[in-house]
Amino acid sequence: MAYILPFRALRYNPERVSLVRTVTQPYDKISPAMQERYYAASPFNLVRIILGKHEPWDGPEENVYTRAATFFRDWRRQGIFRQDGEPSIYVYAQRFVVPGTQAEVERRGFIALGRLEDYSAGVVFRHEQTLARPKADRLALLRATRAHFGQIFMLYRDNGEIDSLIAPETSPLAEVTDEYGVLHRLWRVFDAGLLESVCARMRDKKLIIADGHHRYETALNYRDERRAATTQSAPPREPGVLPPFEGLYPPHDFLMMTFVNMDGKGVVILPTHRVLHGLPSFSPESFGASARAYFNLEEVDPAIDPARAAAILGQAGQVGAAFLAATASRVFLLHTPKAPPDLFPGVSLRQQALDVVQLHKVVLERMLGLSPESIRNQQNLSYVREAGEALAAVRGGSANVAFLMNPCRMEQLRDLAFAGEMLPQKSTDFYPKLLSGLTIYALE
Numbered sequence: 001m002a003y004i005l006p007f008r009a010l011r012y013n014p015e016r017v018s019l020v021r022t023v024t025q026p027y028d029k030i031s032p033a034m035q036e037r038y039y040a041a042s043p044f045n046l047v048r049i050i051l052g053k054h055e056p057w058d059g060p061e062e063n064v065y066t067r068a069a070t071f072f073r074d075w076r077r078q079g080i081f082r083q084d085g086e087p088s089i090y091v092y093a094q095r096f097v098v099p100g101t102q103a104e105v106e107r108r109g110f111i112a113l114g115r116l117e118d119y120s121a122g123v124v125f126r127h128e129q130t131l132a133r134p135k136a137d138r139l140a141l142l143r144a145t146r147a148h149f150g151q152i153f154m155l156y157r158d159n160g161e162i163d164s165l166i167a168p169e170t171s172p173l174a175e176v177t178d179e180y181g182v183l184h185r186l187w188r189v190f191d192a193g194l195l196e197s198v199c200a201r202m203r204d205k206k207l208i209i210a211d212g213h214h215r216y217e218t219a220l221n222y223r224d225e226r227r228a229a230t231t232q233s234a235p236p237r238e239p240g241v242l243p244p245f246e247g248l249y250p251p252h253d254f255l256m257m258t259f260v261n262m263d264g265k266g267v268v269i270l271p272t273h274r275v276l277h278g279l280p281s282f283s284p285e286s287f288g289a290s291a292r293a294y295f296n297l298e299e300v301d302p303a304i305d306p307a308r309a310a311a312i313l314g315q316a317g318q319v320g321a322a323f324l325a326a327t328a329s330r331v332f333l334l335h336t337p338k339a340p341p342d343l344f345p346g347v348s349l350r351q352q353a354l355d356v357v358q359l360h361k362v363v364l365e366r367m368l369g370l371s372p373e374s375i376r377n378q379q380n381l382s383y384v385r386e387a388g389e390a391l392a393a394v395r396g397g398s399a400n401v402a403f404l405m406n407p408c409r410m411e412q413l414r415d416l417a418f419a420g421e422m423l424p425q426k427s428t429d430f431y432p433k434l435l436s437g438l439t440i441y442a443l444e
Contacts, residue, residue, distance in 0.1 A: 002123055002156070002205045003115035005254065006087035006195045009439035010147075011174070013082045017044050019176045023437035026150050026211070027051045028134070034179075044080050046437040050141070050149050065144040072145050081440065084188065089195060090439055091168050091187040092258055096180070096432050098268055099385070100310060107266030107432075110166060110189075110198070111151055111439050113254040114207070116216075116223050124154075125208045125417040128427065130217050131376075138218040146443040148219070148256045150436035152212035155262040155414075156205040163261060165198055174438065182432040186439075208262070208417045210430045219255045226252040256441040258434050262410055269413070270429040271405040273390040274359065275382045279368060282400040284327040287367070291325070294362050295334040300324070302331050306387035309404050317406040321355045324404040325363075328394050337362070348421060355406055356427045363403070376425065383426045 012022050021042040024030060027050045030038070038047035048071050052064040075081055090111040097104050117123040142148070172185040189195065209216055230250075260267065276282075291297050300312060309324055312333060316322035322335035337352075339362045344352050351357045364370045364381075375381055384390050390402035408428050416423060 002117075002202050002207055004089075004199050004202045004257075004259070005113040005115075005249075006089045006190070006199075007113045007254075007256075007441060008084045008087055009090065009111075009256075010076070010081040010083050010442055011439055012044075012437065013079055014174075016078075016080050017042060019174060022046055023176060023178075023435045024050065025178070026433050026436055027138075028214070029433055044075060046149060049145065050436055065140045068141060069144040072147060076442075083442075084190075086190040087195070088188045088190040089166070089198060091166050091189060092434075092438070093168075093172075093185045094182055094266070094432055094434075095185075096182040099270060099431065100306065100387075105266040105268070107260065107268070108163060108264070109258045109260035110162075111186075111256065111258050112198075113441065114152070114154065114257040114259070115249070116220055116253055116255055118220065119420075123206060124216070125206065125420070126213055126216075127208065127413055127417040127421075127423050128213055128425065129422055130213050134214045135218050135221070138215055139221055142218060142222050148215075148441040148443075150212075150215070151256045151258040151434050151439070152216050153210040153430060153434055154257045154259050155208040155210050155267075156202070156259055157263055157414075158201075158205070158261045160261065160264065162198060162201050163264060165194065165201075176435070178432075178435060180432060184435050184438065202259070206418065207257075207259075208414065210260070210428070211433065216255065219252075223252045226250065251443040254441075256439065262414060267410060268431045269407045269410065270385060270431045271387075271407040272383050272385060272426040272429050273387055273405055274364075274403040274426075275384055275390050275393050275399045276364075276368065276380055276401050276403075277382070277393075277399040278380045279400045282368075284330040284401075287325065287327070287401065288330065288332055290367050291332065291334055291363070294337065294339040294367070295358075296336040296338070298333045298335075300331045300333055302326075302329055304331055304391075306391065309387055309391075313404060313406045317355070321353060321358045322406065323355050323359055326391055326394055326402045326404060327400070328397065334363075339366075348419075350416060350419065351421055351423075354408070354412060354423070354427070356408070356424045359403055359405070360424045385429060 012019055022045050024038055024046050030051050035047055035051060038045045049068040052068055054064050092111050093106055093108045095106045166189050168187040172187050174186040177183050316335045321337050325332045325334060337358050343361055343366055364375060387404050393399035394402045
């Protein structure tokens, strides 16, 4: 049972700062070049809080986390952030052109607080594993600032009723176009009756984390820390009784989330291609000969371009797992897998049907001899969104082979997540990302 609540968000004050100069992509999508650009955009850019610069003199008393806390405290005091007066939910729309196409679509959801649930409760489901280092970093930031600056991207199933309830009829209160050309718009809903209706309709929903696994688990850890420190726990639930908007639960029991109907328009998952480099004694000829033992193999034009690659993959993917292996001189289509079951110990038939599982287990581990640990650490592997970038790497000689992939389908992700199963790293790339800094949830 999903419990959501409206909240009084902190938002950038448009009378003091320009939104386009202060909001950012999620912290884990900020490259060093983007970090520099954000720093230069405004002295109040959120990057100083969510991904500040490390300095040579950093130590226990002053470091990237203490500076983040100082910025947050000072900006609140200076009126750079101001808090909305009434508990609200925030309709969030993103209009964008799907990469690699000319199709313009809009994805719409709403921002609210979602109650943190252990995975064992059967309310929130994940689809990927997390790593210790990013969670330690986010936990240190949360301890220092006691605030959430970006939303967890949550998927739920609905017939469209919830979106219809809160369809905006006024001009947005905030609007910004990001560096990828995505138009982000925000509306505020604070009518008490409407809020109760939305919260009630969400109670029977199961939620899948689309993006934000590390931050979700960080929030769980912080919640448990605070409970242990205060011996405070959530009050018992009463079935059918909607909790009041504020005051019943401690703030650390909730996390800021954007809820999106997985069956709605504009839910786009992009493929993530794999580029392999530094492989000793790799040759296209030996790769092709080895691959024939595990897949049906067809050669395609070695001068293939990204559009043609996408078309071939789309057609082949209609009947099962398929991907392209591109080298400097030859390109192979691998499809209709025939690897024996003993190559997939502990892997369900549902997972074995996935392109990425066939690639990781059969090609990367069995054929190329990469260990799961080296894959996790990206020792000979990099991930790219653009097929053209992957092809350029092999044709330019900086990589041995590039694997061009189909995107994971929404129904595959849904079925795996609800079954409690994990996908390999970088199996999904939801586009576009949710901006950080549109709304802020301060715990105190």
